Amino acid sequence: MLPRLLLLICAPLCEPAELFLIASPSHPTEGSPVTLTCKMPFLQSSDAQFQFCFFRDTRALGPGWSSSPKLQIAAMWKEDTGSYWCEAQTMASKVLRSRRSQINVHRVPVADVSLETQPPGGQVMEGDRLVLICSVAMGTGDITFLWYKGAVGLNLQSKTQRSLTAEYEIPSVRESDAEQYYCVAENGYGPSPSGLVSITVRIPVSRPILMLRAPRAQAAVEDVLELHCEALRGSPPILYWFYHEDITLGSRSAPSGGGASFNLSLTEEHSGNYSCEANNGLGAQRSEAVTLNFTVPTGARSNHLTSGVIEGLLSTLGPATVALLFCYGLKRKIGRRSARDPLRSLPSPLPQEFTYLNSPTPGQLQPIYENVNVVSGDEVYSLAYYNQPEQESVAAETLGTHMEDKVSLDIYSRLRKANITDVDYEDAM
Structure with a gap:
């Protein structure tokens, strides 16, 4: 009775147990972790001392034999697709093997490819470093990145790596690097391009050249002088300032350069x-x-000097001197008029004319007085003029005598209080 009871107790341990391999998740995508479990339906690992080992195809995975019935795989890739199984070994060196399980790793195609620049904005100084960063929003596995210059697509570089981003670097930017760029990413499902990104290379201005252009070989006053300033290198827009002896004349802008x-x-x-x-x-x-x-023309210089002197004199001399100058000019005018036309009478009031017949001694002259104007304040000026007869020829038997008048003029002045009767007619009007 006792041997039969022992046989019934030992029977489950002596019979071979069936193993199962379980993968979680069973359909992994690239880059995701997977847990492999080697399981016995009727036996717990704590009931007996077992060693476990996991295999893919014919190659052992992980550390080899282990007391743990589980194996953690951090990331599965497309090349990890294959047939998986596990083994369990008892203390008596009896080995149990599970059935094979096919695990297929799925790859995600790249999508939403974009190109960015560092520094941002696509503007970089000449000589600085430029980095073109190609990125994908989705995609698994080995991704090949390619960079192109220009719309026609001059290939610059390509990289293959398990990453969602990759960089292409230009250590020192030159003026010829100003262009449009784009990148392409693909992981076996066809290339996916990014949009175009324009790169602007900012160039400081070079030392400008100033040219002076005049309408003649020797410039003169009143000529229009053209000042032309140009920097042979430099990114637009460029602002030009013009100076004469460090005094600013003005500025001009060149929006397109030049x-x-x-x-x-x-x-x-x-x-x-x-x-x-x-x-x-x-x-x-x-x-x-x-x-x-x-x-500087001599005439312009002398005219400028004369006008300056006259202005200075007028500002220095008083009203009385101005009146004297006026009367002196009037005297000269009357004298010239008498010389041209001796018989023409003087302006009103008319002076008396004196005619002498063979008289060696001329008659007494009668001066005529005329107020000129009230110049200023209480000062009044009078004009006195008379005719001076001149005998050209004397004949004893001839009574006719031809006389030529000579006008003499003197200026007198006296102070008196001006009253309303001194106002000129034109002023009253």
Whole structure:
């Protein structure tokens, strides 16, 4: 009775047990973890001492034999697709083997490819470092990244790596690197391109060149002088400033690059040194000074001097002197008129004419007085003039005598209080 009971108890242990391999998840995608479990339906691992080992195809996985019935795989890739199974070994060196299980790893195609730049915005200074970063929002496995320059697609570089981003670097940017760029990513399901990204290379302005253009070989006053300033290198827009002896004349802008001109009408003060400055926000550069010497016409200089002297005299002399100058001019005018036409009478009131017949002694002259004007305040000026007869020939038997009048004029002045009767007619009107 007792041997039969022992046989019934030992029977489950002596009979071979069946193993099962369980994968979780059973349909993994690339890059995801997987847990493999070697399981006995009627036996717990704690009931007996077992060693476990996991295999893919004919190759052992992990550390080999282990007391744990589970194996953790951190990430599964497309090449990990295959036939998996496990083994269990008892203390008596009896080995149990599970059935094979096919595990297929699924790859996710790349999607949403984009290209970014560092520094951001696509603007970089000449000589600085530029990085083109190609990224995908989705995609698993080994992804091949390719970078292209220009719309026609000049291949610059390609990289294959298990990453969602990759970088292409230009260590020192040159002016020729200003272009459109794009990248392509693919992982076996066809290439997927990014959009175009424009790269602008910002170039500081070079030292500008100043040219002076005049309408003639020797510039003169009132000529229009053209100042042309141009920086041969530099990113637009460029702002130009023009100077005469460090005094700002004005500015001009060149939105598309190149040079700019400033026109100046020359005066006597415009001889000297001229210069210009170029600035595009990346640093200013100033040109060398250009010297301009031009001639000043003698007439213009003398007229300028004469007008200055007259203005100074008029501001210094008082109203009385101005009146005297006026009367002196009137006297000369009357004298010239009498010389041209001796028989023509003087302006009203008419002076008396004296005729002498063979008289060696002329008659007494009768002066005529006339108020000129009230100049200022209480000061009144009078004009006195008379005719001086002149005997040209004397004949004893002839009674006719031809006389030529000579006008004499004197100026008198006296102080009196001006009253309403002193106002001129034109002033009253």
